Amino acid sequence: MPIVNHLINLHNNGNKIKKIYITAINLNFVVNSYKVLDKLIIYMIKDFNNYSKERGLNINLSLTYFSDLNNTKGYSDYDLTLSLLGKKHHKYDMFLYDMNYLKIYAPYLLELENYLPKKCIDLYSSENNNKLTVYNEHRLGLYYERYNIKIPKTWDELIETSNYVLNNERIKYNNTELVGYNGLFPNNENTVCSLYQILYSYRETKDSPLPEFTSQAGVDALNKLLEIKNKISSYKIFSIDEVYLLEQMYSDNILFVNFYSSLQIDTYITSPLPGKKEGINGSILGGYNIGINKNISEKRQKASIKVMEYFFSKNFQKDIVVKKFHFYSPIVEIYNDKNVCSVIDCKIIKESQFFIRPSSTMKNYNNFSKKVIKNMLNYLEGKKSIEEVLTNIDDINRIYYFTVKSIPGFIMFSLLLILFITVILSTSLLFLQKYCILFRFFSLDLWFMYTMGSVLMILSNVFYFEETTVIKCFFRQILKEFGNALIFIPILYKLLKILSHFRKKFKWIQKYKFRFILSLLSIHILFSILIIIFDTYKVKTINDMNDKNSIVCQYNKIPGIIVFLLQIAYNILLYVIVCILIFQEWNLKIIPMDLKPFTFTMIIDGINHIISSVFYIININNYIVNTIVHIYINFLYIFINHIYIFIIRVLLTKKKFPNENNRSWEDKLVKNVLLSSETSSNVKNTITFFDSDSDASIIIDDLK
Incomplete structure (x- = not known):
């Protein structure tokens, strides 16, 4: 050194x-x-x-x-x-x-x-801590003395005064170079400052916060800005850079100038900026x-x-x-010093109402600034409407959520609510005598577990609505995977129990049914706890040039990601085992009545999981499309695994035997299944039912 x-x-x-x-x-x-x-x-x-x-x-x-x-x-x-x-x-x-x-x-x-x-x-x-230089003060000069004009306190007074001076200068002195106001909207950060100052000057009271860009105050402010440009200035003057502006100021070609208070020119004096009404103004602090x-x-x-x-x-x-x-x-206290106030106008500091640009609170202020500049210049040049510009500026930092208040959100929430009610009410079929034969594959407790899996899957979709948070990311994942497990585990238990070559190896399953089920579920519970402990998720803001900003769940730390993948792999393992066992059942030519529908659901589940994995990999920046896709995938999964098994299957069977009732209807159903299960002459036609109370298999001979 x-x-x-x-x-x-x-x-x-x-x-x-x-x-x-x-x-x-x-x-x-x-x-x-x-x-x-x-x-x-x-x-x-x-x-x-x-x-x-x-x-x-x-x-x-x-x-x-x-x-x-x-x-x-x-x-x-x-x-x-x-x-x-x-x-x-x-x-x-x-x-x-x-x-x-x-x-x-x-x-x-x-x-x-x-x-x-x-x-x-x-x-x-x-x-005023850290506010080092007062920025964007209003100035008056030569023409103030010539016409004995009053300093404008409102934007309307600015237009009126400027028109008066400009008309007189043209008529009396043939001065066509003079313009009323510069606006200060060059292709740099000063445009952002000028936008904030006029928006801030449209507050209702001194204590009111900055109006929203898309509010009526925002619309009025930009309409007034356009009126000022059209009546007493031009796009060229509004958009000139600082160097050219200084040349115009030193040439006395601009009546009112929006510029830095640190600049002292003899022909200009300083005053607070005008506002929507007297007593309200807006100045940007910089330094x-x-x-x-x-x-x-x-x-x-x-x-x-x-x-x-x-x-x-x-x-x-x-x-x-x-x-x-x-x-x-x-340092505020020095503006009470007479010696200081004899050098600078302390009244300006006391009367100006300051606003600080949100550079320290925005995540990406530089990106915000660039987009504001582009939109404002397009607006002043007449390339974009006021509504489009204000919406674009508001959208730069606004986060959009999939909400029930929107039309797509209301439709999806309504469908989920209908699905939830249907799932709950469909369980009543388990208690209707004439449909008991269709639900003998599981005992009641297993059917309730299976139904609970569907309910958790539906509830996981609720966390797609409104603001996305880390907690919602956790619950969305945990409920979805736990629901998956509650659907697969009952099927796995039953298949291990009924297959003859597995019965001897897994006798303890029949004896300790709930221990077996709880042991499988406990693995999921452990995974869910570890996902939370390892802080697996974080939220990420998606800033897209063409789409609305949104927040999505993103994987955070490597240990958590590993646990998450293990949980997914665990469910895939359960799915694969179930598929293998179903294949074994078909290979043995013993066809339980409820097994065919479950075979169908397993095939669709496999396709559904593949589609779901693809959309987890693909980045969809449009928050509406992204949310609808994921909810729809889950909706389809629940529809196949529950609505098909509980409702559609019953309706199709009932349609096949429309005029039968009670036991005669059941007998006809059994005969029909037997006919459809005929194979070679060496294989006896049988159909397997399962007693829901004892889980014992009952083989019924051919009733043909």
Whole structure:
């Protein structure tokens, strides 16, 4: 690191000269700003070095300046500074940066409250803390004196006054160059500031918050902006850059100018911006913060703190920043000082109603800014309607949810509700005598378990509605997979029990039915607990240029993802085992009455799982389409596994024997199944029923 050597001569006893070399810390101060601050920054560095020399601090401050003169990307570019900080660069110690990017720089800067003296911090502990430069003040000048006009307090007064002056200038002086107002909507961050200031000026009261972009106040504000442009200005003037604007100001070609309060021009005076009504206005606070690189050594951090203490001192702010350079300071109390108010207009600070751009609260303010600029320029040029622009701007950060209040959401919720009611009511068929023969494959407890699986699957879909949260992600996954298990496990238990070559091997299953089922379910319970413990899910915001922003569930940590995959694999294993056992049953030519429908459902389930896996891999940014697809897949799964087994199967069977009742109907049904199950002459035609009470298999001979 560079150092500065000072040679100090000390006389010892008047005879000998002792030479002592003292090393001073050389701090590198990086600035990326407007050239309007050049003189102040250079003076600050020079003034501190003089102060350091006088006080013997042994600190020398060097300046590295990236201004708009040597930075082709413009004042709003922060990439260079960020790259220096992000790479944990030790070359630069202190940074002066636009306060708009505080959130971006904060992780790389020293936390000053832990280092600066409390009395220094207290000077800035007001509501205006960190608001370093007042931005977008309104100005009047030459024509104010010529026509003795009143300073406009409302936007309507601005139009009226401008029209009066412009008409007189054209008639009396043939002045066709003069325009009423500049708007300040160039192709940079100033457009965002100008949009916020006019929107803020359309509040109902001083204490009212910023109106929503899509509110009536937002519509009125942009309509008024367009009226101002059309009546007293033009798109060309509204969209000119700052350099050309300054030329027009120095040429007195603009009557009212929206620009920085730090700029002092003799022919202009400053006033608060107008508003919708008198007493309401809006100004944007902007400025620069000074930060210290947290990656430098402790010795250099302490030296940098000394520099900060000097720059943040009340005397420096009052004497240098305000009195000498006529900038505004964030120290509120100095605006009660008569000496300060004799240099700058303290009334402006007290009357202006400030708004801070949401750069520190938005996740991606840079993206928001670019889209706002594009939309506003299109609006002012007449390429987009006011409704389209306001909706587009509002959509940049608005998160959309699949809600019951929307038409697609209401339809899907209604279908799920109907499905839920149907599933619950269909269980009554288990208690109707004439349908008992169709439900002897399971005992009642297994049918209830099977039904509960369908219910949990339906409930998992409820968590697709409204705001997506991490908790909803957990419950959606857990209920879905647990529901799957409750559907597969009863089938697996029954198949293991009825297959003759499995009976001997799994006799304990018949004896300990519930232990077997609970052991399988306990694995799912364990997986579900681990998914929560390992913080498997997080939510991610999908920002899409063409679609609405939405939040989706995303996998988070690797251990949790592994548990999630194991849970999926576990259900797949249950499914595969069930399919193998069904195949074994068919191969033995013993055809239980309820087994054919379950064979069909297993085939459809397999297809359904494949489709579901495909859509989990495919990224669908449209939140409506994405949600409907996943709900529909689950809906189809429940429909096949429950509605088909409980209702459609009964209706089809009943249709086949429309005129039969009770036992005669059952006998006809048995005969029909026997006829359909005939095979070769070597195989006896049989049909297998299962007693729902004892689970004993009953083989009924051919009744043909």
